Amino acid sequence: MIEIAEPKSWVDETYLAEILQYEDPHFVLVHEDEHFESGFKSVSSNPESMKHPAVKAVDLWEGLYAGHLIAEGVIRHQRDKDPDGFLYFLRAAEQVCPDLLLIQENLVSAYGSIGDFDRAEEILHSLYGKRKDAKILLGLYVFTEDERYKQEIIDEYSIHMFNYLIRSLP
Amino acid sequence: MDINLFKGRAREKFADETEPTQTNPITYLYSKEWNVPVGPPFPELELAEMNVDLDERGCFGRLVRAAVLAENHFPERYVRIYWDLS
Numbered sequence: 200m201i202e203i204a205e206p207k208s209w210v211d212e213t214y215l216a217e218i219l220q221y222e223d224p225h226f227v228l229v230h231e232d233e234h235f236e237s238g239f240k241s242v243s244s245n246p247e248s249m250k251h252p253a254v255k256a257v258d259l260w261e262g263l264y265a266g267h268l269i270a271e272g273v274i275r276h277q278r279d280k281d282p283d284g285f286l287y288f289l290r291a292a293e294q295v296c297p298d299l300l301l302i303q304e305n306l307v308s309a310y311g312s313i314g315d316f317d318r319a320e321e322i323l324h325s326l327y328g329k330r331k332d333a334k335i336l337l338g339l340y341v342f343t344e345d346e347r348y349k350q351e352i353i354d355e356y357s358i359h360m361f362n363y364l365i366r367s368l369p
Numbered sequence: 370m371d372i373n374l375f376k377g378r379a380r381e382k383f384a385d386e387t388e389p390t391q392t393n394p395i396t397y398l399y400s401k402e403w404n405v406p407v408g409p410p411f412p413e414l415e416l417a418e419m420n421v422d423l424d425e426r427g428c429f430g431r432l433v434r435a436a437v438l439a440e441n442h443f444p445e446r447y448v449r450i451y452w453d454l455s
Contacts, residue, residue, distance in 0.1 A: 228436060230443075237405055237431040259440070260375075263432070271417075
């Protein structure tokens with residue numbers, strides 16, 4: 200989406216939100232060397248030939264259950280305004296499936312919510328460079344005030360993405 | 370909810386008695402209909418609630434359905450979940 204973006208795309212907030220959604224880490228079902236992702240069927244007439252270039256294997260049900268626990272945590276955070284509940288579910292997910300990027304990314308919000316900014320920043324640094332992710336860059340910019348992260352967002356995306364991310368901050 | 374309860378709920382929700390004609394789980398899964406919504410992304414809270422409900426409008430619900438179908442119909446095949454890093 201970044202490569203095919205036209206100038207008008209960068210001022211379309213739905214387009215920016217979609218870029219960020221595609222960047223979110225997600226699960227893929229794999230059998231031998233083939234990948235299944237339902238979305239592939241919408242974008243290709245030969246979805247069996249499509250695959251993600253870099254994946255990390257986790258156990259089937261442990262991975263899915265960790266996904267469920269993350270969702271429970273997000274509900275505690277966003278609906279119930281309960282940061283301790285959020286952290287509880289993320290830690291439970293971490294016990295089931297350690298090292299999932301989605302858990303780590305949510306832990307940044309969770310530690311930020313309880314005021315443990317050092318821990319949040321530490322996780323952000325550990326996530327930096329692992330995958331293309333504008334939200335990680337913004338988090339690093341906010342926590343460190345290092346202009347290089349802001350510049351990286353502008354260079355990799357656009358100033359509009361940077362402004363959109365800033366406006367989206369809680 | 371513990372992992373076994375979660376598994377049981379998923380298997381109950383996505384039980385499908387139709388025998389596949391395909392011999393490969395991935396080809397079989399792509400032969401099924403998937404409810405992939407078109408339009409702006411769901412807000413984070415709505416998506417999390419959909420995920421907990423195993424709602425197929427969310428990619429997580431669709432993935433759990435795929436896992437159940439693959440496991441039910443191809444129990445001898447080793448299907449795993451991979452975590453996308455790209």
